[in-house]
Amino acid sequence: EVQLVESGGGLVQPGGSLRLSCAASGFMFSRSSMQWVRQAPGKGLEWVSSIDNFSGRTYYADSVKGRFTISRDNTKNTLYLQLNSLKTEDTAVYYCATVSSRGQGTQVPVSS
Secondary structure (H helix, E strand, O other): OOEEEEEOOOOEOOOOOEEEEEEEEOOOHHHOOEEEEEEOOOOOEEEEEEEOOOOOOEEEOOOOOOOEEEEEEOOOOEEEEEEOOOOHHHOEEEEEEOOOOEOOOEEEOEOO
């Protein structure tokens, strides 16, 4: 059974930083491309970032490019998302996901 468990969310002020983690199990993590998506209050899911399985190549939505960094540790089956220079519009529930599964999410409220 695929399990994705996010952590690291919490209230942060504009301009602040957070690091989200996603512990993965139940599938071959090292062979899977992974992504982060988010859902702001009252809005649909928005793709944030992806990282390839073998090449480690990364991709970002224009809205987060230069501020967020996705990474992975295949020895720990863990996906990360470093969030810097946070804005109020980054407020959302952040989910890690495979092509077919998504975790329960971690909330990131950005407010002063």
